[in-house]
Amino acid sequence: xxxxxLLVARNIRKQFPGVLALDGVxxxxxxxxxxxxxxxxxxxxxxxxxxLAGIYQPDGGEIEFLGRPVRxxxxxxxxxxxxxxxxxxxxxxxxLSVQDNLFLGRETTFAxxxxxxxxxxxxxxxxxxxQRVGLPVSFLSKPVGDLPPGQKQLVEIARxxxxxxxxxxxxxxxxxxxxxxxxxxxxVIADLKAGGVxxxxxxxxxxxIRRCADRAIVLRDGRNAGELAKAELTHANIVRMMIGRDxxxxxxxxxxxxAGGTVLEIEGLTFRGGPKYPASLRxxxxxxxxxxxxxxxxxxxxxxxxxxxxxxxxxxxxxGGQPICIxxxxxxxxxxxxxxxxxxxxxxxxxxxxxxxxxxxxNLDRISRFDMVDANAERTLHADTIAxxxxxxxxxxxxxxxxxxxxxxxVVFGKWLARGPKVLILDEPTRGVDVGAKTEIYALIDELAxxxxxxxxxxxxxxxxxxxxxxxxxxxxxxxxxxxxxxxxTEEAVMNLATGVGA
Ligand SMILES: Nc1ncnc2c1ncn2[C@@H]1O[C@H](COP(=O)(O)OP(=O)(O)OP(=O)(O)O)[C@@H](O)[C@H]1O
Ligand SMILES: [Mg+2]
Numbered sequence: 001x002x003x004x005x006l007l008v009a010r011n012i013r014k015q016f017p018g019v020l021a022l023d024g025v026x027x028x029x030x031x032x033x034x035x036x037x038x039x040x041x042x043x044x045x046x047x048x049x050x051x052l053a054g055i056y057q058p059d060g061g062e063i064e065f066l067g068r069p070v071r072x073x074x075x076x077x078x079x080x081x082x083x084x085x086x087x088x089x090x091x092x093x094x095x096l097s098v099q100d101n102l103f104l105g106r107e108t109t110f111a112x113x114x115x116x117x118x119x120x121x122x123x124x125x126x127x128x129x130x131q132r133v134g135l136p137v138s139f140l141s142k143p144v145g146d147l148p149p150g151q152k153q154l155v156e157i158a159r160x161x162x163x164x165x166x167x168x169x170x171x172x173x174x175x176x177x178x179x180x181x182x183x184x185x186x187x188v189i190a191d192l193k194a195g196g197v198x199x200x201x202x203x204x205x206x207x208x209i210r211r212c213a214d215r216a217i218v219l220r221d222g223r224n225a226g227e228l229a230k231a232e233l234t235h236a237n238i239v240r241m242m243i244g245r246d247x248x249x250x251x252x253x254x255x256x257x258x259a260g261g262t263v264l265e266i267e268g269l270t271f272r273g274g275p276k277y278p279a280s281l282r283x284x285x286x287x288x289x290x291x292x293x294x295x296x297x298x299x300x301x302x303x304x305x306x307x308x309x310x311x312x313x314x315x316x317x318x319x320g321g322q323p324i325c326i327x328x329x330x331x332x333x334x335x336x337x338x339x340x341x342x343x344x345x346x347x348x349x350x351x352x353x354x355x356x357x358x359x360x361x362x363n364l365d366r367i368s369r370f371d372m373v374d375a376n377a378e379r380t381l382h383a384d385t386i387a388x389x390x391x392x393x394x395x396x397x398x399x400x401x402x403x404x405x406x407x408x409x410x411v412v413f414g415k416w417l418a419r420g421p422k423v424l425i426l427d428e429p430t431r432g433v434d435v436g437a438k439t440e441i442y443a444l445i446d447e448l449a450x451x452x453x454x455x456x457x458x459x460x461x462x463x464x465x466x467x468x469x470x471x472x473x474x475x476x477x478x479x480x481x482x483x484x485x486x487x488x489x490t491e492e493a494v495m496n497l498a499t500g501v502g503a
Contacts, residue, residue: 004067006031006167006198007052007083013060014047016402018394021047023222024061029167034189034199036213036233038206040242040434041406042392043219045202049169052200053085054078066166084160085169092152094145098135099126101144102159129158133188148296150181157188161197168192169200172405174208175431178295178460186212204406204434206238207463218242243436250439251467252446260285262321263454264306264337264423269315271305274298275478278315283423283454288445290469291458292494297475299458300342303425307339308332319422333362336422340412340429342458348412351401355393356382358400358411363418385414390440405432413441424448425456430464442468462491476500 007029014022022044029035037045050056052063054072063070065081072078075085092101103122127137133154144152153173160168174182189199189212203209209216210233218225218241226241263285268278279302283289293299304310306317308326316323319335326332332339341348349358359382360367367377382396389410393403400411409432416424429445430438445468449455459465465472472489474482474497482497495501 003031005029005064006066008064009048009052009061010063011061012048012051012058012063014044014051014056015059018398021222022051022058025219025222025224027217027224029198029200030215031166031198032193032196033214034193034201034212036209036216037200037202037219038204038209038216038238038242039219039225040392040436041410041432042404043242043434044222045219046171046404048219049085049171049200049202052078052167053083053169055085079160079163079165082164082166083169084163084165084167085171086153086156086160086173087171092144092155095143097140098130098142098144098147098155099123099140101155102126102129102140102162104159125162129162132161132191133158134184148178148181150177150184153177153181153185154188157192161192165197167198167200169202171202172204172432173201174203174205176295181295182208204432204438205461206235206435209233209238210235220244239435242434250435250442252443260452263319264456265318265321266306267316267318269302269305269317270313271301272311272313274301274305274310274313277479279480280315281473281480283456285452285454286449287470288449288455288457288468290465290472290489291456291475292460292462292465292472293475293498295460297498298478299475300427302475303339303427303456303458304341306332307337307425333419336420337425338416338419338421338423339425340416340427342427342431348415349400349408352399354397355386355391355400355403355411356396359385359396359414359418362415366418381418385417388417389414389444390437406434406437409433410437410441413444417444421448421453423454423456425458427458428460429457430459430461438464462494465489465494466491474498 005028009027012022012025025044025048039045047056051058054075054077070081093104099122123140126140130137130139135151135154144155157168173185177185192199201213213233214230216228216233216238220242228237228241261284262282264283266279266281268280270278275298291299301310305312308329308331317326324335360378363381367374367381386393386396391410392407400408413429430441433441445455457468466489469489470486472484473480474494476498477500484493
C-alpha cells in the first residue's frame with residue numbers, strides 16, 4: 001500500500017511488576033486501513049493500544065504520528081492529536097444526554113471556539129456526528145443510559161469523530177453486541193475507512209477479522225509474531241501465528257454417552273423484575289444444554305434467578321427430583337448449582353485480590369481442616385487450577401484485576417472446578433478468550449459433562465453453540481421459544497427462533 005504511514009511504533013517496551021508485557025514491539029498503521037491486532041490472552045494487545053492512546057507510558061521505544069515523534073502524557077493529549085481508544089467498558093456518562101456526552105471534555109480539549117459552543121451549534125454538530133454513525137438525530141436528547149450497548153458504542157465513535165480522530169482503536173468492540181449491532185458497526189468502520197480514518201481492531205473472533213481487516217499484526221508473549229496481508233488472513237494462518245502451532249481440533253469430538261436422568265428441573269418459574277412468562281427447563285446429567293438468544297432475551301436473568309440472585313415469585317426448582325429452595329447464591333452453591341457469570345468484572349471476581357484468594361474463597365470448606373486453611377491444600381488448589389487452565393500469570397498472588405481479559409475468565413471458571421458441581425451454569429464462557437484457551441475450555445466442559453455434570457451454557461457465539469451443545473433451547477423476548485435436538489441444530493433454525501420468526 002502506498003503512502004506514508006499514519007503511525008509508526010518502534011521497539012516499544014512495557015514492564016509491569018513481574019510481567020514484561022511488551023518486549024520491543026513494532027507496529028505501523030497506514031492511513032485509511034483497518035488493522036487487526038491479534039494474539040493470545042495476555043499477548044500485550046491492550047497494553048500496546050493503551051500506550052498509543054496515552055493511557056500508559058512506554059518504558060522504551062518511540063512513536064511517530066503523522067511523521068513526527070510524539071509522546072502523549074495522557075489520553076487527552078492523544079485525543080487532541082487524533083488518536084481515540086474505544087474501551088470495551090465504555091466511557092460514557094450514563095445519566096447525561098447523548099448530546100452532552102458528545103461534547104463532554106471538549107471544552108478543555110479544544111479551548112477556544114468550542115468553549116462558547118451554544119446549544120444550537122451543539123445540536124447541529126451533534127446531529128452531523130450521529131448521522132455519520134447511522135444513529136437517528138432524535139437520540140441527541142436521550143440519556144445514554146437508555147441505549148443498548150451497541151448504540152452506546154456508536155455514540156462513543158461519534159464522540160471520537162467529533163474530536164477529529166484520525167486513528168480509532170477498538171478493543172474487543174463486539175463482545176457484547178447483538179448480530180445486528182455488529183453488522184452496523186462494520187458499516188460504520190467501512191465508512192470511516194472510506195473517509196480516510198484508520199481503525200485498529202482487536203478481537204478474538206477470527207471470523208470478524210477476516211471479514212473487516214485489511215491486514216493483521218500478530219503478537220505473541222509481548223513480541224511481534226508476524227504480519228498477515230488480507231489474502232493471507234485464513235483461520236489457520238492466524239491461529240498458527242498466534243499460538244505458534246496448528247490447532248487440530250477446535251471442538252472436542254462428541255464421544256459423550258447419551259445424557260442421563262434429569263438433574264435440574266425448572267417448573268413455571270417467574271421472578272422479580274423478570275418477564276411475565278413462566279419458564280420451564282430440564283437439564284440432564286452429562287449433557288451440554290446450549291441456550292441461545294439475542295442479547296437482552298432474558299437468558300442471564302433466568303440463570304441468575306436459579307442461582308439465587310433474583311427473588312423467585314412463583315414456580316419451583318427441583319434437583320434430582322426434590323424441590324429445593326434457593327433464596328441466595330449460598331443455597332445454590334450448597335446444592336451444587338454453580339454459576340460462572342457473564343460480567344466477570346462485576347460479579348465473578350474480587351479484582352483487587354490475588355488469583356489465589358479468588359480461587360480459595362468458594363472452596364474454603366475443601367481446603368480447610370478444623371476451620372483453619374491448610375496452607376498445603378491451598379497451594380495445591382492454586383497450582384493445579386493455574387496449570388490446568390493455563391492461566392498466564394507470574395504467580396498465584398497476582399491481583400486478578402491486572403490479568404488480561406481472557407485470563408480473568410479462566411479464573412472465574414477455575415473457582416468452580418474444584419467443587420465438583422452437579423449443575424454448572426456458564427454465561428458466555430469464552431467471551432474475550434483466545435482460540436487456544438477456548439479449545440482448552442471446551443475440552444474442560446466436555447470432560448465435566450463426561451463426568452455427569454449438567455452444563456447449562458448460555459452463549460451468543462453461534463459457532464460455540466453449534467459445536468458444543470447436545471441440545472439447545474432458544475429464548476426470545478423473555479420466553480423460551482424453542483428446543484432443538486443436536487440433529488436439528490443449525491444456525492438457521494436458531495436464528496429463526498431467536499429473532500421471533502419461528503415463535
Ligand atoms: N496494569 C497492569 N499491571 C500489571 N500487569 C499488567 C497490567 N496490565 C496488563 N498486565 C499484564 O500484561 C500482560 C499483557 O496484558 P494485555 O492486557 O495487554 O493482554 P491482551 O493481549 O490485551 O490480552 P486479552 O486478549 O486477554 O485482553 C498480561 O500478562 C497482563 O497480565
Ligand atoms: Mg486485552
